[in-house]
Amino acid sequence: MTQIRGFVRASRRPGDLGVHSVDHFNLTVPDLKQAEAFYGAFGLDLRPEGQGLGLYTRGHPHRWGTIAEGPKKKLTYMSFGAFEDDFPQFRARLQEHGIAQLDPPRGFESNGLWFRDPDGILLEIRVAEKSSPSEKSPVSNDPMTSGTQRAPARSAAGITRPRRLAHILVFVSDVGRAIEFYSRVIGLRLSDRSGDGVAFMHGVHGSDHHMVAMAKSNAPGLHHLSWDVGSVHEVGLGAMQMADRGFSAGWGLGRHVLGSNYFHYVRDPWGSYSEYSSDIDYIPANFDWDAGDHPGDDAFYVWGPVPPQDFTFNYEAA
Numbered sequence: 385m386t387q388i389r390g391f392v393r394a395s396r397r398p399g400d401l402g403v404h405s406v407d408h409f410n411l412t413v414p415d416l417k418q419a420e421a422f423y424g425a426f427g428l429d430l431r432p433e434g435q436g437l438g439l440y441t442r443g444h445p446h447r448w449g450t451i452a453e454g455p456k457k458k459l460t461y462m463s464f465g466a467f468e469d470d471f472p473q474f475r476a477r478l479q480e481h482g483i484a485q486l487d488p489p490r491g492f493e494s495n496g497l498w499f500r501d502p503d504g505i506l507l508e509i510r511v512a513e514k515s516s517p518s519e520k521s522p523v524s525n526d527p528m529t530s531g532t533q534r535a536p537a538r539s540a541a542g543i544t545r546p547r548r549l550a551h552i553l554v555f556v557s558d559v560g561r562a563i564e565f566y567s568r569v570i571g572l573r574l575s576d577r578s579g580d581g582v583a584f585m586h587g588v589h590g591s592d593h594h595m596v597a598m599a600k601s602n603a604p605g606l607h608h609l610s611w612d613v614g615s616v617h618e619v620g621l622g623a624m625q626m627a628d629r630g631f632s633a634g635w636g637l638g639r640h641v642l643g644s645n646y647f648h649y650v651r652d653p654w655g656s657y658s659e660y661s662s663d664i665d666y667i668p669a670n671f672d673w674d675a676g677d678h679p680g681d682d683a684f685y686v687w688g689p690v691p692p693q694d695f696t697f698n699y700e701a702a
């Protein structure tokens with residue numbers, strides 16, 4: 385069933401300056417064919433655009449990411465979407481804080497504000513439609529019927545196609561400093577953290593529990609891209625479809641504590657991950673979420689297999 389899901393009225397919290405969405409990201413990878421095979425198997429739609437690929441989800445008009453060829457796999461930048469009338473204030477804020485405004489990278493010309501976070505991660509704020517959800521994304525469960533088989537035959541199960549980009553988790557060298565910067569400059573808010581190990585941040589204009597998360601490493605890098613799917617069934621089905629195509633390494637099925645989402649992470653060809661995520665907590669625009677600091681061993685996951693030993697290893701920096 386195909387639905388157009390892109391046109392939901394944007395929610396907004398008046399009087400608060402903050403980005404409303406992760407608009408898109410750009411990755412470079414050494415071999416575009418490898419990216420096409422991986423993200424295609426994952427259930428995303430890839431379209432040739434310029435020298436690279438655009439990443440889309442079926443039935444949604446938004447372009448969530450672009451992939452270009454480069455010497456090694458790298459998260460080139462994250463682009464945040466802002467409301468048009470907020471844009472001049474973001475420009476003023478960068479000036480006020482003495483943050484150098486940069487030219488866009490070659491081939492990515494746009495009218496956005498380009499600058500770097502304290503770890504050197506390239507960021508953009510641009511005027512864009514709100515692509516983050518303005519209400520909790522629906523979750524479908526099997527109907528509550530008796531006397532019938534509710535699971536499909538394996539041959540009839542179909543494949544998982546994510547509905548949208550959910551969040552991006554990046555490595556940073558100092559989680560506390562990143563929280564401070566992304567709050568003060570981008571206008572994100574802390575949802576929850578585990579000491580100096582990991583932090584989860586949401587948008588003030590209504591977003592999932594996290595649209596960006598940061599994990600401690602010795603250098604910047606991409607840990608995972610997370611994609612929203614419609615049910616736990618689809619999370620499991622996605623894991624199977626990836627294993628069938630040779631992408632069996634990863635972690636899941638499990639349930640996180642912070643965000644409450646069900647997950648399965650599939651390791652990509654470059655040592656980072658794409659996550660199937662379902663049923664994540666939602667923080668409405670008019671709600672002040674009570675940010676907590678949670679012991680890591682009690683807050684990482686409620687249940688699931690033991691994570692791979694190198695799950696939090698930063699291969700991008702290696």
Ligand SMILES: [Fe+2]
Pocket residue numbers: 551553608610659661
């Ligand atoms: Fe995640």
